[in-house]
Every structure is written in C-alpha cells, then in structure tokens.
Amino acid sequence: IDNHLPDTFFSTGIPGLEAAQFWIAIPFCGMYLVALAGNSALILVIALENALHAPMYLFLCLLSLTDLALSSTTVPKILAILWLHAGEISFGGCLAQMFCVHSIYALESSILLAMAFDRYVAICNPLRYTTILNHAVIGSIGFVGIFHSVAIVSPFIFLLRQLPYCGHHVMTHTHCEHMVFHLPSRDAQHKVLSTCGSHIGVILVFYIPAAFSFLTHLPKHVHIFLANLYVLVPPVLNPIIYGARTKQIWS
Template identity: 85%
Template sequence: MSDSNLSDNHLPDTFLTGIPGLEAAQFWTAIPFCAMYLVALAGNAALILVIALDNDLHAPMYLFLCLLSLTDLALSSTTVPKMLAILWLHTGEISFGGCLAQMFCVHSIYALESSILLAMAFDRYVAICNPLRYTTILNHAVIGRIGFVGIFHSVAIVSPFIFLLRRLPYCVHHVMIHTYCEHMGIARLACANITVNIVYVFHLPSRDTQHKALSTCGSHIGVILVFYIPVFFSFLTHRFGHHQVPKHVHIFLANLYVLVPPVLNPIIYGARTKHIWS
C-alpha cells in the first residue's frame, strides 16, 4: 500500500484530535459543552412533550416547533456524545464510514432545519396576512407534505457529499483536527485537488432559503440569526481564512453552533408559548 494514497477499498480510519492548543484544558472545556447538551435535551424534550399533551397546542405553528425541536435533538446528539468522549476519554478513533455517516447526518439535519425555519416563516406569513384561512391553508396534510419535502430536500442536497468525498484519494496519516466530522474537514485530508467539493458547497441553493426565512418575525429572527451566523463563519473561514483563523477558534465555534441553537430554541419559543397560552 502506498504511503501517499489509498484506494477506495482501503479507506483509513480517521482520528479526531479534539481542540488543538487546548489539550491541557480539554477536560474542563467539555464541562460547559456537556451542561449545554443536557439543557438542550431537557428543553427540547419538554417542549415536545408539552406540545404533544396539550391539544390546544396542535396548531401548525407548534407542530413546526415540534419538528424544530426534533431536529435540534438529532443535531446535538449526532455530535456531542462523540465530542465529549474525545475531550474526556481521548477516544478520537472513528472509522472512515462512521465519519462519513456522521458528516451526512450533521449536514442533512442542518439542511432540514433550514427548511423548517422557512416553513415557520411561511406559517407566520399566512397567520398575519390571511388569518381567516390559516387552518385551511396549513392543515395537517399540508404540514405532513412540507415535512416530507424538507426531508427529501435535505437528503438530496447532502447525498452528493458522500460521492465527492469517496472519489478522493486519501493520505495514510488520516488525522482530522476537529471534534466531529464535517464535509470540508474531511475533504482537506485528501491528497488531491478539492475544488469540486468547494464549488459544490458554495453553490448549494440554501442561501435563497436563508433569505426567505429571514422574512419571518419576532422570535423567529433571533433563532435564525443564532442558527446561521456561526454557520456562515465556519463556511467562510474554510473558504477564505483557513490559515488565518486559529484552528482552536474555528473548532470551538463549530462545537457551539451545534449546541447553541438547540439550547436557545426551546427557551425562546417556550417563553413565547407560555405568554400566548397563559
């Protein structure tokens, strides 16, 4: 086997390093991440439970909110347990297939959450501009179709990542400086040109979705900003500031953007729900 490249049938295992430069403090760094994860689990689970048990909350807005909480739970649970294992137990080994699976889940959940935020924006538009037909336009069948389209859309736009990554030859020393697997992080391990990967990422149609989602109001705008600002920072540093932004800063913020939205969403919407139905 060559020391420079490996065939597709001999893809190497990946080692996730954690947060470079903070090795001595990784144990303590993981504590706030763990606390945020527990808050996200408790908050989103409580929100789902309240919506499920209260028939008055089976309106379209709260069904979309339930979907948002489910994606938040999935997003944080896909990344944080492995991250804590790396920071606390130094178990950074992960198979290449497992790394691709985690990457697929992370990006597809992000795409699905973007679709849900767009659906919530449409929900507020209908509620404000056509309130008399609100429940007619957004009945349960329509909500189910919106959910199916969101899942199909997220899987369709993220699936090419698998092909784009598996077509690349990889170096034997397959170490990813991160706490979880993401598309550009894996692509940069390749011993080949990754221009196609970069072009595909930056030509995804999600920007139009993001601009449409910003047409919503109030608490939704806060959630959207919390969701997208760290994502844009991560994408732009991968594209333009890969060597200028310290790796520990990039990884620290990447960990936050899979934790902050799941923590804040149930707080923001929970307060809104309590206000409306008290």
C-alpha cells in the same frame, strides 16, 4: 497519497487547547443536557396540550426534533474525545456522522423556511390559516424537507468516497463537519413583530454563528471551538425563545 479508503480516522480534539480540553467539555456537557431537557419538554408540552396543536407548534416540534438529532449526533462523541481521548472513528462512521450533521442542517433550514411561511399566512390570511396549513400540508412540507436535505447531502458523501487519502488519517477536530413593514398602523407593526419576533430570533441564532465561522479567518483552535458551539447553541436557545412564546400564549 493512498487511493484505497482508510479504515479509521483519529481525532486529536482542539489543537493548542489539549491541556484545557477536560474543562472545556464541562460547559459543553451542561449545554447538551439543557438542550435535551428544553427540547424534550417543549415537545412534551405541545403533544399533551390540545390548544397547542396549531401549525406553528407542529413546526416547532419538528424544529425541536432536529435540534435533538443535531446535538445527539455530535456532542456525545465530542465529550468522549475531550474526556476519554476516544478519538478513533471508522471511515464509515465518519461519513455517517457527516451525512447526519449536514442533512440535519439542511432540514433545519427547510423547517425555518416553513415556519416563515406559517407566519406569512398567519399575518396575510388569518381567516384561512388552518385551511391553508392543514395537517396534510404540514406532513407534505415535512416530507419534502427531509427529501430535500437527503438529496442535497448524498452526492457529497458519494464524492468523498472517491477522493484519495493520506496514509496517516488524523483529524484535528472533534466531529466529521421579507418581511416588509408597509402596514397601516404602528399597532399592526407591533403585532407583526410580536408574531415574527421569535422566528427572527431563531434564524439569527442559527445563521449568525455559521456565517461568522465560515467567513472570518480565525486560528484553527478557535474555529473548531466555534464549530462545537454551533451544534450546541441553537438547540439550547430555541426552546428558550419559543418556550417563552408558548408560555405567553398558553397562560
């Protein structure tokens, strides 16, 4: 064990799947391009269309921005490792990537919570919706979410710098990692499901892969493969889920 900080780490990619790594990277690249195009298009449409400048869509913009940041923080390096065998990363770079990934995860959770509150206000206080969720409140929610995510993750990065490290710094990885339906009528229940359905879908997309990865005992190459999908699947599916909702309202 060496007490000084290492200079670099070397990533070997997905163990046991070295021969297939070139081909595995192709769908990863395709999903990344879909995530970039989908989230960018969603942000552009909301920014250009005045009818979509409602709190729900401002939160959606924040969600798309975090999805872009999450995928762009990890996927280019993943592709470089799988295609070019460029597995070297500095210790500082690894800590920076780890900080970005985990703080973006925390920020996305905060945004999903804010979007749930937005749906609650829309259902329970529709006449006061724009008064309760004005631009100042939305800005404050965004600032608190960013501060919370940074505050949660920063101690981990500090503590990692205090750990002893082995002499050979090799990583077998590709990146450093209520609604109650007591409503008066069936029509009201359908309206609630219509209002909240997209948000529930995004929450499931965000948390189910993580829970499956964290709580199940899987072979290491399967776990790493799922970890790569976890940073790609939500950014790919979120614009599709909310894009359908946006198109329905816009048309």
